[in-house]
Amino acid sequence: xxxxxxxxxxxxxxxxxxxRDPRVVLLGEDIGKNGGVFRATEGLWARFGxxxxxxxxxxxxxxxxxxxxxxxxxxxxxxxxxxxxFIYPAFDQxxxxxxxxxxxxxxxxxxxxxxxxxxxxGIKGGHYHSQSPEAYFIHTAGLKVVMxxxxxxxxxxxxxxxxxxxxxxxxxxKALYRTAKGEVPEGDYTVPLGKARVVREGEDVSLITYGAxxxxxxxxxxxxxxxxxxxxxxxxxxxxxxxxxxxxxxVEMTGRAVVLxxxxxxxxxxxxxxxxxxxxxxxxLKAPVARVTGFDTPFPYSLEKLYLPDxxxxxxAIRATVNF
Amino acid sequence: xxxxxxxxxxxxxLQRAGRIGFYIGAAGQEAAEIGxxxxxxxxxxxxxxxxxxxxxxxxxxxxxxxxxxxFGNSADATKGRQMPNHWCDRSARVVSVSSPVATQLPQAxxxxxxAKLGGEKSxxxxxxxxxxxxxxxxHVAMNFAGVFKTxxxxxxxxxxxxxxxxxxxQTAAGSIAVKAAAYGFQGVRVDGNDILAVVRVTxxxxxxxxxxxxxxxxxxxxxxxxxxxxxxxxxxxxxxxxVEAWRRKDPIRRFAAYLKKEGVLTDQAxxxxxxxxxxxxxxxxxxxxxxxxxxxxxLVEDVYAEMxxxxxxxxxxxxxxxxx
Numbered sequence: 001x002x003x004x005x006x007x008x009x010x011x012x013x014x015x016x017x018x019x020r021d022p023r024v025v026l027l028g029e030d031i032g033k034n035g036g037v038f039r040a041t042e043g044l045w046a047r048f049g050x051x052x053x054x055x056x057x058x059x060x061x062x063x064x065x066x067x068x069x070x071x072x073x074x075x076x077x078x079x080x081x082x083x084x085x086f087i088y089p090a091f092d093q094x095x096x097x098x099x100x101x102x103x104x105x106x107x108x109x110x111x112x113x114x115x116x117x118x119x120x121x122g123i124k125g126g127h128y129h130s131q132s133p134e135a136y137f138i139h140t141a142g143l144k145v146v147m148x149x150x151x152x153x154x155x156x157x158x159x160x161x162x163x164x165x166x167x168x169x170x171x172x173x174k175a176l177y178r179t180a181k182g183e184v185p186e187g188d189y190t191v192p193l194g195k196a197r198v199v200r201e202g203e204d205v206s207l208i209t210y211g212a213x214x215x216x217x218x219x220x221x222x223x224x225x226x227x228x229x230x231x232x233x234x235x236x237x238x239x240x241x242x243x244x245x246x247x248x249x250x251v252e253m254t255g256r257a258v259v260l261x262x263x264x265x266x267x268x269x270x271x272x273x274x275x276x277x278x279x280x281x282x283x284x285l286k287a288p289v290a291r292v293t294g295f296d297t298p299f300p301y302s303l304e305k306l307y308l309p310d311x312x313x314x315x316x317a318i319r320a321t322v323n324f
Numbered sequence: 325x326x327x328x329x330x331x332x333x334x335x336x337x338l339q340r341a342g343r344i345g346f347y348i349g350a351a352g353q354e355a356a357e358i359g360x361x362x363x364x365x366x367x368x369x370x371x372x373x374x375x376x377x378x379x380x381x382x383x384x385x386x387x388x389x390x391x392x393x394x395f396g397n398s399a400d401a402t403k404g405r406q407m408p409n410h411w412c413d414r415s416a417r418v419v420s421v422s423s424p425v426a427t428q429l430p431q432a433x434x435x436x437x438x439a440k441l442g443g444e445k446s447x448x449x450x451x452x453x454x455x456x457x458x459x460x461x462x463h464v465a466m467n468f469a470g471v472f473k474t475x476x477x478x479x480x481x482x483x484x485x486x487x488x489x490x491x492x493x494q495t496a497a498g499s500i501a502v503k504a505a506a507y508g509f510q511g512v513r514v515d516g517n518d519i520l521a522v523v524r525v526t527x528x529x530x531x532x533x534x535x536x537x538x539x540x541x542x543x544x545x546x547x548x549x550x551x552x553x554x555x556x557x558x559x560x561x562x563x564x565x566x567v568e569a570w571r572r573k574d575p576i577r578r579f580a581a582y583l584k585k586e587g588v589l590t591d592q593a594x595x596x597x598x599x600x601x602x603x604x605x606x607x608x609x610x611x612x613x614x615x616x617x618x619x620x621x622x623l624v625e626d627v628y629a630e631m632x633x634x635x636x637x638x639x640x641x642x643x644x645x646x647x648x
Contacts, residue, residue, distance in 0.1 A: 059468070065430025070434040097427055105414070108402070110629070166629055
């Protein structure tokens with residue numbers, strides 16, 4: 001196995017899938033000669049040509065709309081939106097068009113597009129380079145939403161997304177692009193969509209999270225361990241459709257749940273997780289489900305560190321849950 | 325054209341009698357629809373707007389499917405998922421219709437790009453109205469098609485009104501066709517009530533597309549004689565004098581007069597054609613209206629290729645509506 005960063009692992013998945021399947025095409029802004037602003041597509045333009053690695057005009061609705069058309073006629077397009085904060089001009093194409101083709105045509109037309117996009121904060125990017133809008137897409141029937149937290153998952157989940165028959169919003173935690181390093185299986189490698197990963201086992205509290213906050217959760221779990229609290233950390237990997245069994249099983253065992261994400265709190269994905277746990281594991285609960293999240297504000301620049309959940313906030317919630 | 329008029333008249337009656345919920349007519353625009361549809365070849369793709377059922381019929385969309393879609397029952401190949409006039413047929417390459425206008429235009433560029441990439445000698449026609457030309461997607465699609473030199477024909481049925489707003493409120497340009505110049509390709513304005521002119525212009529544009537000479541923007545100048553839809557009352561926003569002036573340019577009367585002058589049509593034959601059309605429409609309506617409703621369980625089908633747990637759960641709620 002090779003050691004890679006998250007962005008290298010994503011590059012590896014793109015290159016291998018393009019090699020494996022001639023229907024795969026990439027499109028987006030600056031992804032060709034320039035290799036993408038985060039270098040995820042570096043070298044692919046030279047290797048596969050400008051017909052398959054397509055530098056588009058600057059227009060997100062065009063990128064997604066064009067990708068939809070390509071998918072309708074049998075190609076497997078992977079669209080890159082440079083930052084998820086720029087995705088809103090394409091919002092209608094995503095939620096009303098991409099997500100709905102299968103349903104509205106009763107399966108006659110399908111749109112297996114993957115939209116890759118850097119998401120989340122932690123890079124001093126301010127409001128327009130740091131948002132976490134996953135809840136909009138989870139709320140949209142017809143989309144799958146995926147977020148890796150390790151290089152191995154970055155490769156395996158992206159390859160699986162590119163082979164999936166449904167549209168996938170693939171959110172890449174940009175704070176992890178170069179900070180997350182790890183062993184990545186070489187060659188053909190997939191991680192099935194819809195399966196969570198138990199990062200760390202523990203019987204006192206279930207700490208449920210995804211993306212960049214998986215690493216915050218691990219830190220908080222290690223701190224809790226010193227206090228004699230054994231935390232089970234679950235990385236959801238696919239946010240929707242959710243691996244509900246993994247969540248419920250864990251909570252039934254521990255009786256306590258803390259959900260953690262950096263997206264804003266109100267109507268965030270944590271609210272759905274809390275509701276599901278309440279519906280499906282109510283009689284096992286020894287404490288209310290706790291949420292550790294970002295704030296209900298626009299994403300701030302100077303106060304980014306305060307905005308993003310850190311291990312101290314998480315350990316606070318763990319203690320409150322245990323001492324309820 | 326006569327057939328389309330008969331279909332529209334019947335559908336309006338069905339709506340007024342409460343037998344279908346809604347209808348969008350094409351009266352007055354038959355030459356633009358039938359002429360452009362006639363110019364298509366098998367293998368070409370069509371992205372209709374909600375008023376192009378005539379063009380779709382010309383391109384192989386079966387009448388039974390069209391009428392079945394109006395009823396939204398089990399005669400509807402798309403399982404009653406959308407309101408009337410939102411149809412599709414994969415086998416005829418007629419793509420599913422969206423209510424928001426012009427969203428199909430960038431998608432049409434994607435299909436055209438795929439055709440070009442695959443070395444297919446097919447063209448892609450995408451329909452929209454004068455209102456559609458005001459949207460961001462119109463600009464995005466024209467720009468992308470110009471840059472990538474895709475085999476697209478953008479067909480604007482300029483029927484003078486977007487619901488109540490006249491053409492002058494959509495653009496200060498005075499013409500849609502002139503806009504093509506800004507995107508680096510050819511724009512053509514044609515008398516949309518002259519079927520022979522429409523056939524010629526559309527056929528030329530499709531030929532150029534298939535020959536790799538890039539996109540064309542066609543503006544067919546016509547008039548919507550009826551209401552925007554069965555939910556609209558056009559007497560609120562336009563005068564009877566204006567309608568009467570266009571009624572004199574009715575494309576059906578005009579073409580019939582020409583054919584009679586040329587000695588290929590008689591009054592008798594004309595009446596027979598109209599009668600035959602009414603009968604065929606009547607037969608299709610009788611067959612489709614008698615079909616049973618869509619099965620309730622189908623509500624949660626086709627959201628994804630494979631039904632995830634949450635939709636299986638919701639399907640159970642349909643089967644057993646009240647629990648506990």
